[in-house]
Amino acid sequence: MPHAKAGARTQPISPDLAEFLAQYMQTLPPGAEWLFPSPGARKGHTVDVRKAFVRCVAAAGLDPKQVVRHTLRHTAITHLVQAGVDLPTVKRISGHKTLAMVERYAHQSGTHIADALEKLDDRYRVPKRPG
Structure with a gap:
């Protein structure tokens, strides 16, 4: 992203996404270097995917005013x-500069908190003695 707030960085991706993208690139014309080539564009590729994203959101039956690209990041x-996943690792993957910013995006449901506390209980629970 040319104008990212955090500046240029390497974005880690999952192995499944890497495989998908490699297969997708094989469907493009020979020598294509871009995910979204656009021979008619000034730079030879699509830079702004907003219109395509809105079309996909609408096609999924969702409201493009509520589901924006940032919704995917937040989710x-x-x-x-x-x-x-521990917060420092999430920070590295998401590209946030501080853990405080990661915490703003990482809302926890009551169930998730209850599960975490159950794990803590399991760790400190004294085993019952037989008999």
Whole structure:
């Protein structure tokens, strides 16, 4: 992203996404270097995907005024935290500069908090003696 707030950085991706993108790139014309080539564009590729994103959101039956590109980021960060990924790792993946910013995106449901406290109980619970 040319104008990202945090500046240029390397974005880690999952192995499944890497495989998907590699397969997708094979469907493009030989020599294509971009995910979204656009021969008629000044730079030879699409830079802004807003219109395509809005079309996809609408096609999914969702409201494009409520589901924006940032919604995907927020959801992914929340899912990482709910999967038990530690906040410093989430910070590295998301590109946030501070843990405080990660915490703003990582809302926890009551169930998630209850599960975490249950894990703590399990760790400190004294085993019952037989008999």
